[in-house]
Amino acid sequence: MKLKNIRHGDMGLIGIEKLPEGLTASKSKVLMTGSGGNDHAFIGPGTFYPHEERKDNALIVGYFVAQEGTVLTHIEHGPDRGKALREVPVLGILEIRKQNEQTHVGMVPVED
Numbered sequence: 001m002k003l004k005n006i007r008h009g010d011m012g013l014i015g016i017e018k019l020p021e022g023l024t025a026s027k028s029k030v031l032m033t034g035s036g037g038n039d040h041a042f043i044g045p046g047t048f049y050p051h052e053e054r055k056d057n058a059l060i061v062g063y064f065v066a067q068e069g070t071v072l073t074h075i076e077h078g079p080d081r082g083k084a085l086r087e088v089p090v091l092g093i094l095e096i097r098k099q100n101e102q103t104h105v106g107m108v109p110v111e112d
Contacts, residue, residue, distance in 0.1 A: 004092060006072075011040045011061075013072075013094040019063055023049035031096055032061050034074065043087070044070035059098040066090040 006013040011032050026048045030039045042048070045067040053060050071087035
């Protein structure tokens, strides 16, 4: 399977080969709450494994296994901002990261 990376506002999803050991599945459909207080969530078959850690100067917030037919949603990413959800299809095993960006003052969290 070809690994795919997705940027979803202030959340990044990085394709990985396999899940780390020792994770516990969550029943939540929310992968991360964005900087604006709105949830990045999923619809469809998938499993979220919350697990916060720092790796390579990045904040990992968990792992996500998305199956065929799964989509990401976020209210701020709709065609009419704040009025409709935009759905982004996802598939595979993904590491979820809080996005950072390099600025003139150094690395800062991306604000969505």
